[in-house]
Amino acid sequence: MIKTKTLYLILTGILFLSGVLAQEKPLPLDPAVRTGKLPNGFTYYIRHNEEPKKRVVLYLVNKAGSVLEDEDQRGLAHFMEHMSFNGTKHFPHNQLVDYLQRSGIRFGADINAYTSFDETVYQLPIPSDKPELLKGGLEIMRDWAQDATLDAGEIDKERGVVLEEKRLGKGAQERMQRQYWPVMLNNSRYAVRMPIGLDTVLNNFKRPVIARFYKDWYRPDLQALIVVGDINVDEIEKTVKAQFSTLKNPMHEKLRTRFTVPLSGKNQLMTVTDREMTATVAEILIKHPQPPLKTTTDYRRTIIQGLFNQLLGARYAELSRLATPPFVQGGAQISGFIGGLDSYDASVVAKPGELEKGFKAVWRETERVKRFGFTATELERAKTAYLNQMEESLKEKDKTQSESYVKEYQEYFLKSTAAPGITAEYQLTQNDLPGITLKDLNALAAAYITTKNRDVLILAPDNEKAGLPNEALINSWFASVEAEKLSPYCDEVSTLPLLAVQPAAGRILSAEQNKTLNLTTLTLSNGVKVILKPTDFKNDEILFTAFAPGGTSLSPDADYQSAANAGSLIPAGGAGNYSADQLDKYMTGKQADAVPYIADRYQGINGKSTPKDLETALQLIRAYFTEPRKDTAILKGIIARSKSSLLNRANDPGSVFSDTVSAVLGSYNFRRTGPSVAKLAQVNLDKAYSFYKDRFADASNFTFTFVGNIDTNSIKPLLEKYLGSLPSTRGGEQAKDLGIHIPEGHIAKNVYKGTEPKASVLLIFSGLFDYSKSDKSRLDALKEALEIRLLQRLREDESGVYSPGVFVQTGKYPQARYGFIVQFGCAPQNVDKLIAFTLDEIAKLKRDGPPQENIDKWRAEEKTNFEPQLKTNGFWLGYISGQLQNHDDLGQVSHYEQLLDEVKVTDIRDTALKYLSGSNYIRLVLLPEK
8 A cells, every 4th residue: 555645746746747748848949040920920930041052932821721711712712822923013914924934933843832721832932142033032922912913804814724723633533532522521621622612613703702812811910931042131031021011910800710620439431433543442541630749749759650650661561572462552651631630541552353352451460560569670770760861861951952941931830840950850869769669659559540530431443333342341351350360570680791792893994084074084994984073062962873875775576575674673672682671671771772774775773872871872783783683472573563553544544645645656666655464464584684684794884973972082992892893794785776756747646535524735746856955955945935925825815724834855866856745734625726826826936936035034044943953963963974875075064054145036936947847746635535
């Protein structure tokens, strides 16, 4: 029996501890950001950050989304977002987009916005070294906050654009969602306030209705401006205070209700089928109130959840690699849902006719985790990986992109999600991680894997409808798995080195310097060439790629399917001493990766690492060259899943159209037609393995490029050991010209598939190309000039499309050719008219060339986007590799802006005459079934 005094002390301690927890202070906001709230309630976050230099990102965040709409406003939160680009106080009508394009900012790519249930966010990245442009950017933000003009004429023009955006989203997924969404959301406000809205409202509302939404909800106490970039914080803060203090809250302010999805405690089954659905999918969603992320205790819980998801994901990945996988795809995780909820979400894409098997397999792993938890070795690996990721983020804290900070502060404003900064987060992780135990993960599993508030959603093709389960059968599946005698997971870990055979190092024969581009080219004794470009763009990043000519072009037609799949099938079996499962475990905690590929004309390896793990990455490269594994079980599993995923492919209009496009543009050569079960049946593991080995048997033809935080002295011994020792026959192979290209002449083809009243249009001009940097530049300018005109005519003038696109493809080998592609979606009845308008705009370009201002816009956009690219490892990796493959001068990058400046209106007119003559013209259209 406990003594009275002892009991008193225990109770006092418990009460004291409860008080401490109740009073636990929120984590402080990252001290590097300047924040404040103006007297009108407007909030701002300003931070100096120089990645990228001379750039700044502006976000206007509104706590106003579709859940706040009145019944006669359904869809107008999103429509209001559109209207912010169609006239404001300082930029009437379409002047805003025109002004930004002239300033080098692309509409859609750079300047953009989105509307969700609970928020509307506008984003604008601009150069910060041009005072007038920075001033203009802040003026735009101020206009968006409260000075949209809402011109009645512009509203009427924009109706068609919004309806076309809505049309693009129509299809099987949207039709099915309309049926299950209200049930999953327990008939909450979210179920009846989809942001895209109702046609009846979008077609018929009058200006006062949208103006009422704008006045009620675009107000300073619900708004924040986020400014992150290469700026003077004091000056920006002064400007923000002056400009945004004048914003007014409504006199009779509406309460901003925070809507939620209520939990009823009930379990629900929803079964929905559609003729265009391509697979049978089951999702088990166990809903819970979403805990906050504000305090140190909350942060510890997010670490536990991160570890839990990582470990669970690895279990399901291992299951998917079985020789006879029980599903096409399966997995589970804890993640955010909607309306103040998160969930344990387990899902399966079942093989046709095997829903029960796939469902039980997914739930069996969930039950195994709930019953037995994870193992100590699994947890230690996950901890190592988690801490390594945090360490990498900490090392890159002064190289973090501004956009990343903006997203953090946006969540802080909208949801009060803690944003203490990476230094504080790393310290919290170091403090918490060692003390996290299997008991913590087991407790999380017990809390989330429960038997109430459990929704089961089944989506399937119409032809599977008769065999789908009812609620009683689903419950029996749960009960059957829960009654099984399961065994705990066995974590098989190997301690062998990655490489079965340690290499005998080669040596460096020569080294050449390119001081202008800061490149070192090494030639190794086996013929391998290595290009090194040290940079300081990232503190902890090295990117690499390798290529050699050949690829599947060297495969006989009879073995093509095996050859085409070799690049993915063979590496999926693992490498060196490790199977795929063992390799995943071995690589846990190592920041290194290498992925082989075999393309049409090249084979090679792409990858990345940190300086610390570079040797591991080089070992992986060597393993994939010299010690690939032929895993029959892996092959059978991949083929089985792939076949299952293709059985209903013909149900999907998009897939049917895509396959038709590939076939037509590839002249119906079997190497260019879409995937099929028959093609998979031709894949032979022995032939795939043989072809893979052959492609990587001769390293003398390979060129490796490494870009990033490289020490050119310390890397050399590693290159000699792992790359200098690769096999070499000095065969000098070259890729073959198979003569496959876009066909010449005129082709018109309609594809009739699908039930929704929507069409997809592709117009392709093609032919031989006079390959040169000047012609490539002019063709790019022509593309941009046409896109600007199509945006104006097809979208703004005709309200007939949402987002027309123009794309250019050029290639030098095996024969210099080009493809010039126009793409848009529209109403079926408008196809011919909009194609005619497109061809009319092309005719004008051929006759007169574009207006000078459109060339100026293109030039400004290219220069604005080019400068930051020069400060990224990814750009230099792609540029160097591309130039080498095309046998082009590496120094061309130094003359790029000069090329831009040389382009004239007459050049574009001549380029249009030359390449858009219409002699080779293909028209492909997807239309609904008649």
